[in-house]
Amino acid sequence: MNYLIAAYLSVWVILAWMIGTLMQRNSRLTKQLKEMEARIAELEQASGTQETSAK
Amino acid sequence: MKNTLVDQILLGLTFVVMTLAVIWGLGIAPPDALQGDVQRIFYFHLGCIWPGFLAFFFVLFCSVRYLMTRDLIWDRRALASGEVGLGFSTMVLVTGPIWAKPTWGVWWAWDARLTSMLVLWFIFLGYVILRFYLDDARVEARLRAVLGIVGATMVPFVYMSNRWFETQHPKPVIAGGDDSGIKDPNMVIALVLALAAFTLLYILLARIGTYLFKTDYQIKDLKSRLHILEDESR
Numbered sequence: 001m002n003y004l005i006a007a008y009l010s011v012w013v014i015l016a017w018m019i020g021t022l023m024q025r026n027s028r029l030t031k032q033l034k035e036m037e038a039r040i041a042e043l044e045q046a047s048g049t050q051e052t053s054a055k
Numbered sequence: 056m057k058n059t060l061v062d063q064i065l066l067g068l069t070f071v072v073m074t075l076a077v078i079w080g081l082g083i084a085p086p087d088a089l090q091g092d093v094q095r096i097f098y099f100h101l102g103c104i105w106p107g108f109l110a111f112f113f114v115l116f117c118s119v120r121y122l123m124t125r126d127l128i129w130d131r132r133a134l135a136s137g138e139v140g141l142g143f144s145t146m147v148l149v150t151g152p153i154w155a156k157p158t159w160g161v162w163w164a165w166d167a168r169l170t171s172m173l174v175l176w177f178i179f180l181g182y183v184i185l186r187f188y189l190d191d192a193r194v195e196a197r198l199r200a201v202l203g204i205v206g207a208t209m210v211p212f213v214y215m216s217n218r219w220f221e222t223q224h225p226k227p228v229i230a231g232g233d234d235s236g237i238k239d240p241n242m243v244i245a246l247v248l249a250l251a252a253f254t255l256l257y258i259l260l261a262r263i264g265t266y267l268f269k270t271d272y273q274i275k276d277l278k279s280r281l282h283i284l285e286d287e288s289r
């Protein structure tokens with residue numbers, strides 16, 4: 001019976017690790033994407049302002 | 056990440072079928088006459104490996120498509136599938152020895168089936184971790200496609216190994232001849248439910264993985280755009 005419990009438990013542990021990794025990756029990428037888009041928008045706005053003042 | 060209706064349906068179905076698989080495998084299916092309760096490990100052991108092999112075949116398909124079209128979407132699909140396949144293979148390599156110890160008296164035997172499965176696992180471990188060692192996305196995708204094809208072509212050998220060689224591993228349960236197979240209908244239901252649950256899980260995890268790899272490449276593109284903008288602003 002102990003072997004049976006160990007086998008099923010190991011499946012759940014590996015599965016939880018797989019899902020946990022995906023969730024962690026998702027939150028890291030979402031954060032990175034938001035930061036990068038904000039930075040790009042900021043730089044594009046700044047370059048737009050520079051062009052207007054040059055004219 | 057956006058949850059589409061398909062993802063939600065898949066998640067719900069996976070949960071229901073997995074719950075039924077556990078109930079049938081641990082409760083309703085009778086214990087094996089010779090092995091007793093430890094035989095119940097078999098439902099999840101086989102339930103994991105079939106979708107695992109399916110994942111590797113999908114890697115093969117996507118890798119060939121990538122080499123033909125050079126479209127990176129195929130590389131992302133292959134990588135997501137390979138990751139799930141590696142996870143399922145890990146489950147097989149862990150549950151196998153846990154079953155073997157009380158049945159054979161040893162955790163591991165270096166026979167054709169177990170050894171070829173371990174080799175397959177190492178190939179796909181290399182396949183998955185390759186992305187941490189190369190910077191050029193195209194070179195990385197090309198190398199990965201070749202490795203994926205090599206790995207996936209090993210699957211038939213792993214599958215047939217206990218037919219071609221004398222192995223400690225039991226003979227095939229499905230299509231293994233007159234003497235093979237499971238006779239009790241509840242045992243068959245437990246096996247079919249486990250197979251269905253892990254197949255649904257594979258589809259769900261591979262979809263999520265593909266989406267995340269797409270986002271990862273999107274970030275890499277944005278990074279190069281950001282560098283250009285930063286250079287211009289200096």
